[in-house]
Amino acid sequence: MSKRKVxxxxxxxxxxxxxxQTILRQRFCxxxxxxxxxxxxxxxxHLLELLRRTAVHGESNSVLIVGPRGSGKTMLLKCVLRDLLxxxxxxxxxxxxxxxxxxxxxDRIALKEIxxxxxxxxxxxxxxxxxxxxxxxxxxxxLKKGDRSSSRPVLFILDEFDLFAHHKNQTxxxxxxDVSQSAQAPVAVIGLTCRLDVLELLEKRVKSRFSHRQIHLxxxxxxxxxxxxxxxxxxxxxxxxxxKFFEEWNDSIKRLCxxxxxxxxxxxxxxxxxDFRSLHLLxxxxxxxxxxxxxxxxxxxxxxASRVCVADSKANILHGLxxxxxxxxxxxxxxxDIYEGEPFNFQMVHNEFKKFLQxxxxxxxxxxxxxxxxxxxxxxxxxxxxxxxxxTGKIHKEYQLMKLMLDHxxxxxxxxxxxxxxxxxxxxxxxxxx
Amino acid sequence: MAGQLLQPGYEENKxxxxxxxxxxxxVQSSMLLALMGEPEQYSYPSIFIYGHRATGKSxxxxxxxxxxxxxxxxxxxxxxxxLGLLFEQVLFSLFGPDSATLLSRSPSLSDFVRVYKQxxxxxxxxxxxxxxxxxxxxxxxxxxxxxxxxxxxxxLVEDNVxxxxxxxxxxxxxxxxxxxxxxxxxxxxxxxxxxxxQILSEDSHPSYSTELYSAFINILLGVFYSVxxxxxxxxxxxxxxxxxxxxxxxxxxxxxxxxxKLWRNIEPHLKKAMQTVYLREVSSxxxxxxxEKEAGAVRGLSAHGxxxxxxxxxxxxxxxxxxxxxxxxxxxxxxxxxxxxxxKTNFLKKHEKTSNHLLGPKPxxxxxxxxxxxxxxxxxxxxxxxxxxQISSLVTLQLLSQVGHNDQLDAPKYKCAVxxxxxxxxxxxxxxxxxxxxxxxx
Ligand SMILES: Nc1ncnc2c1ncn2[C@@H]1O[C@H](COP(=O)(O)OP(=O)(O)OP(=O)(O)O)[C@@H](O)[C@H]1O
Ligand SMILES: [Mg+2]
Numbered sequence: 001m002s003k004r005k006v007x008x009x010x011x012x013x014x015x016x017x018x019x020x021q022t023i024l025r026q027r028f029c030x031x032x033x034x035x036x037x038x039x040x041x042x043x044x045x046h047l048l049e050l051l052r053r054t055a056v057h058g059e060s061n062s063v064l065i066v067g068p069r070g071s072g073k074t075m076l077l078k079c080v081l082r083d084l085l086x087x088x089x090x091x092x093x094x095x096x097x098x099x100x101x102x103x104x105x106x107d108r109i110a111l112k113e114i115x116x117x118x119x120x121x122x123x124x125x126x127x128x129x130x131x132x133x134x135x136x137x138x139x140x141x142x143l144k145k146g147d148r149s150s151s152r153p154v155l156f157i158l159d160e161f162d163l164f165a166h167h168k169n170q171t172x173x174x175x176x177x178d179v180s181q182s183a184q185a186p187v188a189v190i191g192l193t194c195r196l197d198v199l200e201l202l203e204k205r206v207k208s209r210f211s212h213r214q215i216h217l218x219x220x221x222x223x224x225x226x227x228x229x230x231x232x233x234x235x236x237x238x239x240x241x242x243x244k245f246f247e248e249w250n251d252s253i254k255r256l257c258x259x260x261x262x263x264x265x266x267x268x269x270x271x272x273x274x275d276f277r278s279l280h281l282l283x284x285x286x287x288x289x290x291x292x293x294x295x296x297x298x299x300x301x302x303x304x305a306s307r308v309c310v311a312d313s314k315a316n317i318l319h320g321l322x323x324x325x326x327x328x329x330x331x332x333x334x335x336x337d338i339y340e341g342e343p344f345n346f347q348m349v350h351n352e353f354k355k356f357l358q359x360x361x362x363x364x365x366x367x368x369x370x371x372x373x374x375x376x377x378x379x380x381x382x383x384x385x386x387x388x389x390x391x392t393g394k395i396h397k398e399y400q401l402m403k404l405m406l407d408h409x410x411x412x413x414x415x416x417x418x419x420x421x422x423x424x425x426x427x428x429x430x431x432x433x434x
Numbered sequence: 435m436a437g438q439l440l441q442p443g444y445e446e447n448k449x450x451x452x453x454x455x456x457x458x459x460x461v462q463s464s465m466l467l468a469l470m471g472e473p474e475q476y477s478y479p480s481i482f483i484y485g486h487r488a489t490g491k492s493x494x495x496x497x498x499x500x501x502x503x504x505x506x507x508x509x510x511x512x513x514x515x516x517l518g519l520l521f522e523q524v525l526f527s528l529f530g531p532d533s534a535t536l537l538s539r540s541p542s543l544s545d546f547v548r549v550y551k552q553x554x555x556x557x558x559x560x561x562x563x564x565x566x567x568x569x570x571x572x573x574x575x576x577x578x579x580x581x582x583x584x585x586x587x588x589x590l591v592e593d594n595v596x597x598x599x600x601x602x603x604x605x606x607x608x609x610x611x612x613x614x615x616x617x618x619x620x621x622x623x624x625x626x627x628x629x630x631x632q633i634l635s636e637d638s639h640p641s642y643s644t645e646l647y648s649a650f651i652n653i654l655l656g657v658f659y660s661v662x663x664x665x666x667x668x669x670x671x672x673x674x675x676x677x678x679x680x681x682x683x684x685x686x687x688x689x690x691x692x693x694x695k696l697w698r699n700i701e702p703h704l705k706k707a708m709q710t711v712y713l714r715e716v717s718s719x720x721x722x723x724x725x726e727k728e729a730g731a732v733r734g735l736s737a738h739g740x741x742x743x744x745x746x747x748x749x750x751x752x753x754x755x756x757x758x759x760x761x762x763x764x765x766x767x768x769x770x771x772x773x774x775x776x777x778k779t780n781f782l783k784k785h786e787k788t789s790n791h792l793l794g795p796k797p798x799x800x801x802x803x804x805x806x807x808x809x810x811x812x813x814x815x816x817x818x819x820x821x822x823x824q825i826s827s828l829v830t831l832q833l834l835s836q837v838g839h840n841d842q843l844d845a846p847k848y849k850c851a852v853x854x855x856x857x858x859x860x861x862x863x864x865x866x867x868x869x870x871x872x873x874x875x876x
Contacts, residue, residue, distance in 0.1 A: 029476040324660055367661065
């Protein structure tokens with residue numbers, strides 16, 4: 001079937017937009033696997049070849065996929081697994097065990113999960129094993145049963161691999177890697193991690209059993225490629241039902257990515273992170289602004305989305321403080337200035353505040369100490385200030401030493417944006433001494 | 435007033451209802467709705483909503499999900515004493531009453547994900563499900579993996595599910611060391627004074643005009659706005675004080691149009707309310723919880739004034755106060771019988787620019803306390819009662835606090851835990867002029 005010879009249906013704008021939303025959300029929100037992962041062809045080939053050897057020739061192996069958050073480790077693996085099952089000669093009997101360091105938090109849980117995923121719960125039954133190694137050996141042996149002479153290859157996938165290194169004695173890692181080195185059964189151990197220093201977490205006996213094969217995912221995308229990728233991510237696939245809309249949309253995307261302001265915003269994002277995930281986040285915010293009333297993406301949508309992405313959360317929170325709370329922050333700022341960042345306590349802050357009231361303020365009402373205390377505690381609840389010696393809880397709360405978790409610029413910026421900030425308060429903040 | 439909410443896939447009259455229920459939050463609700471998309475479309479795996487107390491975070495989310503018949507589970511993390519309870523609540527709300535029974539007694543995250551997946555297979559549904567975790571900052575203290583797992587729950591359970599976290603603390607304070615799936619951040623700004631006025635005015639009293647109520651709210655905000663912007667608290671204060679506001683009207687002394695008179699009547703009352711009502715919830719909540727955990731001792735003696743102490747205990751407390759706030763090397767000056775006149779400057783050391791009262795009480799050893807004690811009671815009868823048992827009862831009353839562990843080898847140290855006002859009052863009852871003995875007041 002030729003590419004654009006599908007039934008030429010015509011849909012309303014509403015239906016088209018609905019389709020656009022469905023398709024693009026699959027990409028940005030659902031981590032839908034791409035046909036071909038971008039820019040990591042060699043890694044893909046490498047991993048596919050390794051796993052093919054296990055699946056076809058029964059060679060055991062171990063490998064780590066290492067890359068920062070959102071760099072596509074999980075995606076790469078899933079693509080490879082998908083493609084592996086399509087390779088000629090791949091034993092369709094290949095088994096997969098998926099573990100995740102976030103979920104299988106100790107080896108007992110992990111073992112239960114392995115048993116379950118290998119469908120061996122009935123075989124194991126109530127048997128009691130002396131050690132983890134015996135148990136694992138039993139499982140692998142059980143896979144051999146039947147009339148097959150050799151056992152089925154098993155792929156052990158360990159996402160968040162580094163977390164398994166925290167398990168007691170690293171028993172699971174030790175045994176899996178041990179099996180992958182001896183010829184007991186064809187297994188491949190594939191670890192995924194964002195820690196570049198992962199090997200240092202391994203005990204010597206564990207490390208020595210690892211093949212030291214690593215596949216790195218460090219994005220080397222140039223900005224040009226990044227831009228092309230944005231276009232690709234926003235474009236509709238050729239099998240989109242409405243031909244006219246398809247062309248208009250894709251043209252508008254190309255035009256969008258030529259707009260100077262859009263390129264600037266994207267370049268800023270590219271410079272802070274090149275990974276796909278943060279791009280998806282940005283594009284999702286853009287996409288959410290597309291509707292029947294506004295059936296295309298405008299440069300302003302991108303600017304707005306980028307503003308949401310880079311907004312300073314602390315500044316947002318400061319904006320909503322009461323004047324009293326703001327005054328306390330200013331007092332703390334002065335204290336930090338005077339005592340060069342030494343911690344302070346409520347008494348001192350209250351004292352600074354009182355000095356301000358006596359000397360300069362007309363606009364601020366003289367609050368009772370408990371009211372000020374309540375404001376102080378609220379700041380603590382918001383974690384804008386933090387007690388320095390958390391353990392010595394027996395100190396009276398007035399004297400508990402605190403640290404301000406904001407820097408100078410954040411405070412000054414917040415003051416600028418603060419709605420109807422009294423002038424005397426502003427001046428107080430600007431003055432060099434409390 | 436509110437802008438129209440628009441989103442295909444939902445009934446129009448329901449959307450209208452929603453926007454009526456959410457005054458002053460139309461920007462946020464339409465943003466959320468746009469992110470959610472049509473019922474079956476995927477939404478971003480995790481959304482983190484932050485903003486001050488009572489800025490409508492939970493309210494907006496719940497109204498949207500409930501009114502639009504979207505499948506959701508909502509959990510307030512304060513209520514979850516155990517992980518099991520949290521998992522149960524989620525499964526129960528999403529899959530019905532039988533589902534939670536599939537969980538084992540104290541389930542792990544692994545169990546939760548397994549059961550969730552299993553239930554998904556049994557109840558295939560295309561609609562996006564939502565899990566709302568309120569007071570999400572508490573998740574940080576529960577289990578190190580809980581937060582990162584919820585953030586990428588969609589990937590873990592392979593279902594069309596979105597997790598929404600609500601908190602008043604900024605996201606930066608959540609991010610684990612090795613990073614995690616970054617949620618989409620959404621800020622709920624605080625209500626402006628006008629918005630608070632509008633929202634609070636909607637509560638009006640059945641037997642009075644809305645204008646009158648709105649005027650009352652205006653006065654209330656005039657007093658409280660600079661201290662408190664918490665809608666919930668303001669609403670509480672409004673409800674409590676309205677009766678006082680209309681008193682002159684009830685008695686017929688004033689009529690509705692004489693706003694100035696009404697204002698004069700209520701303003702001092704509200705200012706007083708600031709001290710009593712506002713602080714009633716003496717929100718040392720956090721502090722007290724912390725104290726309780728560590729001390730497990732008698733609390734609630736904040737009404738220190740009511741404690742009637744034995745005569746000598748009062749002197750012990752005074753001695754303790756002096757020991758806590760005076761530098762030890764000045765003791766001779768104050769307590770030695772025939773000392774010569776020594777000026778304060780003789781003691782002054784460089785780093786002592788700040789007063790001791792700002793730094794709080796310092797720990798002291800028992801013998802120092804006793805030395806001071808004997809010198810301040812000396813003119814009176816010598817104490818016969820056991821000093822030690824009195825000290826320990828001062829400790830249980832939390833007027834003194836013991837520093838360091840009980841099982842410590844060296845002698846215990848104490849700190850005086852009462853305020854200056856309190857000790858002044860105590861001193862007066864035994865006619866002791868404590869100010870003369872305090873280094874800070876020389
Ligand atoms: N090269 C690529 N081509 C196309 N899409 C990609 C590529 N790299 C990453 N993505 C997309 O980026 C998103 C994040 O990728 P993925 O979840 O695999 O990251 P990860 O490395 O596993 O992160 P984490 O360490 O948090 O688990 C996915 O939606 C994925 O499809
Ligand atoms: Mg991953």
